[in-house]
Amino acid sequence: MQATRDFSHYVKHLGSGLAHIDLAVEGVSCAGCISKIERGLSAIPDVTLARVNLTDRRVALEWKEGALDPARFIDRLAELGYKAYPFEAVTAEAVEAENSRFLLRCLGVAAFATMNVMMLSIPVWSGNVSDMLPEQRDFFHWISALIALPAAAYAGQPFFRSAFNALRTGNVNMDVPISIGVILALATSIVETIGHAEHAYFDAPIMLLTFLLVGRYLDQNMRRRTRAVAGNLAALKAETATKFVGPDEISVVPAAAVMAGDIVLLRPGERSAIDGIVIEGRSEIDQSLITGETLHAAVEPGSEVYAGSLNVSGSLRIRVSAASEGTLLAEIQRLLDHAVQVRSRYVQLADRASRLYAPVVHATAFLTMTGWLIAGASFHDSIITAITVLIITCPCALGLAIPTVQTVASGAMFRAGVLLNSGDAIERVVAVDRIIFDKTGTLTLPEFDVVNSAAVPADVVELAGRLALASHHPVAAALARAAGAKSPLPGITEQPGQGVRGILKGEEVRLGSPTFCKADGLANEILSRDPEASVVAFARGEKRYVFAVCQSMRPDARAVIAALQKRGVAVEIISGDREPAVRAAAEMLQIPEWRAGVTPADKIARIEELKRQGFKVMMVGDGLNDAPSLAAAHVSMSPISAAHLSQATADLVFLGNRLAPVIASLDHSRKALHLMRQNLYLALGYNFLAVPIAILGFVTPPIAAAAMSGSSILVMLNALRGRHVPQETL
Amino acid sequence: MEVIVFLVPLALLLGLFGLLGFLWSLKNGQYDDLDGAAWRAISDDDGTPARPVELRSESRP
Numbered sequence: 001m002q003a004t005r006d007f008s009h010y011v012k013h014l015g016s017g018l019a020h021i022d023l024a025v026e027g028v029s030c031a032g033c034i035s036k037i038e039r040g041l042s043a044i045p046d047v048t049l050a051r052v053n054l055t056d057r058r059v060a061l062e063w064k065e066g067a068l069d070p071a072r073f074i075d076r077l078a079e080l081g082y083k084a085y086p087f088e089a090v091t092a093e094a095v096e097a098e099n100s101r102f103l104l105r106c107l108g109v110a111a112f113a114t115m116n117v118m119m120l121s122i123p124v125w126s127g128n129v130s131d132m133l134p135e136q137r138d139f140f141h142w143i144s145a146l147i148a149l150p151a152a153a154y155a156g157q158p159f160f161r162s163a164f165n166a167l168r169t170g171n172v173n174m175d176v177p178i179s180i181g182v183i184l185a186l187a188t189s190i191v192e193t194i195g196h197a198e199h200a201y202f203d204a205p206i207m208l209l210t211f212l213l214v215g216r217y218l219d220q221n222m223r224r225r226t227r228a229v230a231g232n233l234a235a236l237k238a239e240t241a242t243k244f245v246g247p248d249e250i251s252v253v254p255a256a257a258v259m260a261g262d263i264v265l266l267r268p269g270e271r272s273a274i275d276g277i278v279i280e281g282r283s284e285i286d287q288s289l290i291t292g293e294t295l296h297a298a299v300e301p302g303s304e305v306y307a308g309s310l311n312v313s314g315s316l317r318i319r320v321s322a323a324s325e326g327t328l329l330a331e332i333q334r335l336l337d338h339a340v341q342v343r344s345r346y347v348q349l350a351d352r353a354s355r356l357y358a359p360v361v362h363a364t365a366f367l368t369m370t371g372w373l374i375a376g377a378s379f380h381d382s383i384i385t386a387i388t389v390l391i392i393t394c395p396c397a398l399g400l401a402i403p404t405v406q407t408v409a410s411g412a413m414f415r416a417g418v419l420l421n422s423g424d425a426i427e428r429v430v431a432v433d434r435i436i437f438d439k440t441g442t443l444t445l446p447e448f449d450v451v452n453s454a455a456v457p458a459d460v461v462e463l464a465g466r467l468a469l470a471s472h473h474p475v476a477a478a479l480a481r482a483a484g485a486k487s488p489l490p491g492i493t494e495q496p497g498q499g500v501r502g503i504l505k506g507e508e509v510r511l512g513s514p515t516f517c518k519a520d521g522l523a524n525e526i527l528s529r530d531p532e533a534s535v536v537a538f539a540r541g542e543k544r545y546v547f548a549v550c551q552s553m554r555p556d557a558r559a560v561i562a563a564l565q566k567r568g569v570a571v572e573i574i575s576g577d578r579e580p581a582v583r584a585a586a587e588m589l590q591i592p593e594w595r596a597g598v599t600p601a602d603k604i605a606r607i608e609e610l611k612r613q614g615f616k617v618m619m620v621g622d623g624l625n626d627a628p629s630l631a632a633a634h635v636s637m638s639p640i641s642a643a644h645l646s647q648a649t650a651d652l653v654f655l656g657n658r659l660a661p662v663i664a665s666l667d668h669s670r671k672a673l674h675l676m677r678q679n680l681y682l683a684l685g686y687n688f689l690a691v692p693i694a695i696l697g698f699v700t701p702p703i704a705a706a707a708m709s710g711s712s713i714l715v716m717l718n719a720l721r722g723r724h725v726p727q728e729t730l
Numbered sequence: 731m732e733v734i735v736f737l738v739p740l741a742l743l744l745g746l747f748g749l750l751g752f753l754w755s756l757k758n759g760q761y762d763d764l765d766g767a768a769w770r771a772i773s774d775d776d777g778t779p780a781r782p783v784e785l786r787s788e789s790r791p
Contacts, residue, residue, distance in 0.1 A: 035773050055764060112746075136734070
């Protein structure tokens with residue numbers, strides 16, 4: 001049975017006979033790749049557009065609908081040496097991209113207005129001290145108003161909207177004082193211009209918007225970039241299912257295109273993308289991604305199989321059931337929903353600062369006005385002074401203090417292999433004083449690995465690896481990977497459930513179960529030493545070798561645990577796996593606290609217990625069974641190999657085989673929070689200096705403009721210090 | 731000094747052209763792939779890519 005690939009799910013129909021598909025491509029990194037891919041794909045007849053996006057590592061393709069099968073593009077890219085996967089943009093990502101573009105448009109408008117208003121303001125400032133005619137000054141003011149008002153109305157939208165939303169729900173955020181400051185400054189300036197006054201403040205509010213938009217845009221752009229990478233990785237994991245489209249005809253389709261009631265084929269070595277019930281075949285499945293249990297479970301017709309299970313030995317036909325029917329998944333989903341609700345109550349540092357800041361500033365302005373009235377100043381002068389207080393305290397630096405640090409820190413973490421899923425993760429990571437690790441797939445590598453290859457002669461390892469290429473069994477796949485085998489041996493036959501065998505130079509070679517290779521003695525010897533291992537035996541003529549395969553620890557796990565403990569962070573293991581396996585891991589990593597055989601609900605209970613004791617818990621886990629506890633913890637982290645649901649729930653996702661990103665995220669976040677606090681103090685310190693001047697009525701437009709840009713630049717420069725955080729080598 | 735009545739609007743008009751140009755380039759998708767744009771500038775458009783570049787990309791996995 002040869003499977004056809006069906007990508008119609010990903011194809012967008014543009015109308016006028018054109019079709020569009022986005023592919024995520026691995027390994028695109030230079031100009032050569034761009035031209036090679038674009039030329040290679042454009043050469044296919046009917047292709048109208050092939051464009052590589054190097055930033056997002058994607059290819060956009062358009063072609064005339066008809067004979068062309070999208071699978072052909074993937075084959076063509078494979079011929080060119082690139083692995084490509086059809087890609088479906090998540091709505092969240094499209095929204096981020098649109099936001100990013102909108103902020104850039106606002107920034108363009110605000111920057112244009114700032115430059116031109118400034119061009120008009122500087123002559124007025126210098127003219128005020130020399131010989132400018134009042135008519136000329138009014139003319140310049142009116143033109144400034146003409147530029148600044150529409151520009152502020154357009155470029156201020158992100159702030160006005162957010163302020164309005166906050167006020168409507170009875171909250172105050174940083175955008176409230178910003179919006180009030182901008183609107184009041186512009187309104188006063190118009191009133192002053194109508195009254196032929198000497199000072200108008202058109203430049204300050206529009207400049208404020210420009211600076212703030214720079215910060216917002218950079219922040220948004222970093223977030224968009226992270227999402228694009230995460231989206232690609234999700235596409236590379238390619239959740240597909242082999243669906244029966246006829247009694248004997250199969251087609252590989254994306255998991256999203258499989259409906260309840262469909263029948264899918266799950267071959268050995270494949271991971272199920274769906275939940276369902278076995279209707280034909282017997283096998284063992286590895287459910288470690290779902291339950292954390294590393295011991296394989298036997299399945300037969302009638303057994304349930306959950307998405308994420310790895311089929312180990314025999315082919316299965318599975319009838320797809322709706323996701324909600326699976327009791328385990330439904331339970332996990334219920335726990336998850338609850339935990340997510342609880343967590344959204346966290347208040348970000350910026351909002352906490354503005355809750356304090358806004359009332360103080362507005363009270364100060366009000367007191368200034370009443371003070372001047374009591375002192376005998378005219379009503380007009382008192383109001384103008386009060387408004388200059390608002391302008392000078394308008395939280396330009398304060399509004400930049402946090403997003404700039406966040407941008408720099410998330411960029412630095414991105415380079416360290418950590419992707420930020422949620423905007424406030426940095427602040428929450430800092431408070432962490434206890435980290436709970438899941439074992440399977442988190443402390444250990446997600447893939448199997450050969451642990452005793454040093455004990456076997458190198459040529460035997462190589463030969464066994466090439467032999468292993470003929471088998472679908474995951475243990476054999478691990479052996480092939482460990483041996484770096486590329487070319488399979490010819491004439492190998494597979495004995496289902498037992499192993500593979502063939503003839504090499506007149507000698508019989510076998511790879512498979514110890515019994516199949518008559519190596520039970522050797523295998524039992526290894527198993528008695530390491531009961532957690534799986535074994536695969538190799539026989540050549542009379543010689544016998546046995547490979548022990550298990551999920552080994554991440555290479556730097558021990559060093560990372562030690563480094564965490566050195567930083568005063570307590571570490572514990574909570575796993576759904578059996579006690580001996582968890583105990584062995586805990587002893588090896590020198591973690592005194594561990595729990596084995598824990599259900600998802602008990603994991604949450606443990607986290608709640610720690611929370612009550614006042615601990616800030618970070619949960620690091622990858623399995624579906626970890627998803628609710630990831631959401632329940634103060635902050636959470638998942639490896640990129642994690643189950644889809646867990647990854648979507650985690651605040652941070654880390655890449656690669658090493659555990660070091662956990663340390664990196666901690667260090668970078670601590671540094672970032674330090675800089676955020678420093679920036680807030682810088683901004684406040686500036687206000688302490690400037691506010692008395694404003695209250696006394698000495699602030700002129702040039703002073704306001706200089707103070708505003710000076711403090712903003714200071715805060716931005718300080719944020720840049722977050723780029724580098726010293727990392728010890730682990 | 732009456733000349734500023736013409737010069738100032740003229741300066742603003744030039745600035746406006748700049749802004750419109752920026753908005754057009756944004757709409758045109760020129761900021762969607764900044765990394766790629768940096769490389770495209772040095773790649774040849776004539777259909778015969780420079781040999782070293784081609785060789786290097788051939789050797790990629």
